[in-house]
Amino acid sequence: MTIKHLRVDYDKVNPTGSFSPGDVLSGRITVVTSKETRVQCLLVEAEGKAEVTRPGEDGHPPTTRRDRKRYFYFENIILQDKKGDGSEIIGRGKNVYSFTFEIPNRDMPSSYEGKWGKITYSLHTKLTRSIWLVHKSKTEFPFLTKSEFPFVSKSKRIIIGLKEPQYTTRILFLGSGKVTVNVSSEKMGLKQGEAMEVRAEVLNHSRCAVTPKFHLSEKQTFVSGSRRVVHTNDVAFGAETSVVPEGSVQTVARTLSVPPLLPPTFFNCSMMGLQYELKVGHGTLV
Missing domain, CATH: 2.60.40.640 (Immunoglobulin-like)
Structure with missing residues (x-):
C-alpha cells in the first residue's frame, strides 16, 4: 500500500495528560508513504461530544439509535488540492505535520463512560487521495472540567459533590x-x-x-x-x-x-x- 502509516498524536500539558477548558492542544500528524503520493486533502479535527445509546424497553437490548451533543468542533486543513491539478504531494518516507487548537474556555463535562453513554474528546485525521481512497486515524485525549464540585440537591446523600456534613x-x-x-x-x-x-x-x-x-x-x-x-x-x-x-x-x-x-x-x-x-x-x- 502507498500509505503505510497514518497517525495523530498530541503533546501532554501536565503529568496526568489531561486537558481542561482554555488549554492549548498541540500535536502532529505522521504519514509514512512508500513513494511520492498525490493527495486531495489532509486534515485534522478536534471534537468534544456526549453520546447516549437509547436503551431497550422492558428488558430488550439497546437500539442502534444514538443521541449526540457536540461541545466543540474544529477543523484544520493541512494540505488541500484546491485547483485539482494534483499539485499537492506527500514525499516518500516519513512526513510530520504540526497543528494547534485552543479548547474553548467554558463549562464542559469531563471524559466519562457509563452504562448507556459516554463523553469523549478526540482528534481525528483524514487523508483523502480520491473518492475511493480515504485513510483515517483517531486518538482520544482525557478531559477534566474546571468545575470542581457542581451544585447538587441537598436532599441527596452525595459523598462526592456536596461540601457539608x-x-x-x-x-x-x-x-x-x-x-x-x-x-x-x-x-x-x-x-x-x-x-x-x-x-x-x-x-x-x-x-x-x-x-x-x-x-x-x-x-x-x-x-x-x-x-x-x-x-x-x-x-x-x-x-x-x-x-x-x-x-x-x-x-x-x-x-x-x-x-x-x-x-x-x-x-x-x-x-x-x-x-x-x-x-x-x-x-x-x-
Whole structure:
C-alpha cells in the first residue's frame, strides 16, 4: 500500500495528560508513504461530544439509535488540492505535520463512560487521495472540567459533590421488630482517594442481632429523547465485624475511603449525570 502509516498524536500539558477548558492542544500528524503520493486533502479535527445509546424497553437490548451533543468542533486543513491539478504531494518516507487548537474556555463535562453513554474528546485525521481512497486515524485525549464540585440537591446523600456534613435516619422493619439507623458524617464533599468518618447509631428493637453494612451507591442517569433511564451499582466498603445485639443501642464508627479511580460527580451534561449516595443497611444474625 502507498500509505503505510497514518497517525495523530498530541503533546501532554501536565503529568496526568489531561486537558481542561482554555488549554492549548498541540500535536502532529505522521504519514509514512512508500513513494511520492498525490493527495486531495489532509486534515485534522478536534471534537468534544456526549453520546447516549437509547436503551431497550422492558428488558430488550439497546437500539442502534444514538443521541449526540457536540461541545466543540474544529477543523484544520493541512494540505488541500484546491485547483485539482494534483499539485499537492506527500514525499516518500516519513512526513510530520504540526497543528494547534485552543479548547474553548467554558463549562464542559469531563471524559466519562457509563452504562448507556459516554463523553469523549478526540482528534481525528483524514487523508483523502480520491473518492475511493480515504485513510483515517483517531486518538482520544482525557478531559477534566474546571468545575470542581457542581451544585447538587441537598436532599441527596452525595459523598462526592456536596461540601457539608449531613445527618439522616433510616427505619427498617423486620419480622421480629424494628431497627432504626441514624447516620451522620463529618463531611460530604470528597475527592478520589480521600476518607471520611461515618457514624451509624443503631437502635435494635428487634429480636435478632444485626450488623451494619456500608455501601457506596453509584447512580448513572441517561436521557435519550423523552426517556430517562437510571442505572445503579452498589459497591460494598468491605466486611463488617460490629454486631449490635438484640434489644440494644450501639454507635458504630467507620472511616470510609473513596476509591482512587472513581469518576467524579457531574451534573453539567444535559444527556447524562453521575452522583453517589452513602447507604447503611444491615445483616441479621438469627
